[in-house]
């Protein structure tokens with residue numbers, strides 16, 4: 001059995017050391033010393049604005065939308081995890097889907113302007129698979145039309161664009177540290193913004209709006225994270241370089257072995273230091289994808305159609321014409337990629353893939 005994903009775990013005694021300290025202090029949550037330390041160390045590691053550590057990436061996205069007071073229509077990508085769209089709908093805004101670029105699989109900036117109306121308040125784009133969007137073009141459009149920009153950068157820990165953490169782009173960027181992501185805190189998320197006032201507002205919002213014990217700055221929610229999750233983050237941060245080096249090495253082994261097969265790979269944006277967050281391959285047709293996935297599954301190899309369905313097909317959104325996204329969602333398969341994966345296991349995956357594709361033809 002080769003799973004799709006296996007979360008990285010640090011040596012248990014290293015986590016235990018943090019637990020001993022937590023037991024001594026008996027300070028479990030509410031912006032404790034480990035949460036503070038984690039926020040600082042993440043920003044040091046990334047060279048980014050100081051992060052706000054949240055309960056998860058979805059809450060971060062919802063707080064981001066709320067803090068910017070977005071209304072009406074939000075232009076967004078149909079090719080992402082469901083949380084990108086569901087957060088927009090949850091905050092009572094209407095997602096307007098703009099199709100993706102067929103090489104990077106990110107929102108196509110050339111199609112954004114024709115989707116802007118008098119009701120458009122923002123663009124929420126995903127750097128899908130950790131690969132940067134065309135952030136410069138998106139920025140230009142946003143400035144021209146006075147729109148806010150939020151990046152769903154859930155896949156992006158470790159990705160750098162033109163030498164900088166990709167989280168530095170947009171009015172707000174959000175991170176996810178869910179266990180399935182390359183760098184995780186079990187559950188967790190992050191908010192990044194250059195705007196100090198906005199950051200303050202988001203800090204109030206994620207703590208019920210508390211401004212002291214009996215005074216409230218505004219409406220809030222509970223979006224905090226705990227000392228135990230911060231401890232996992234601090235442990236894992238020590239291994240972050242090792243994790244990303246390993247993912248790069250494994251991805252390159254895949255690249256070499258898949259060279260001869262008729263599968264397409266998304267292109268990494270220029271000037272990017274990529275984090276190898278996933279290993280997606282695109283087949284020529286939905287049937288070719290299904291036949292490969294079925295064969296791999298019969299050999300005990302787990303794969304997944306990240307990201308399916310194309311989000312314009314969710315039952316609670318208006319219809320949209322986004323043929324590239326729909327086509328990609330029907331042909332994509334993510335192959336196993338995680339720290340403990342070995343070259344021998346990749347051999348089994350790619351060997352099986354080759355066999356299934358020969359049989360299919």
Ligand SMILES: *Cc1c(COP(=O)(O)O)cnc(C)c1O
Pocket residue numbers: 056057058059080081083084126152154155175176177178188189
């Ligand atoms: C994982 C993910 C999220 C949600 O993050 P959680 O931390 O699981 O809430 C949001 N958007 C994208 C694109 C994701 O992959």
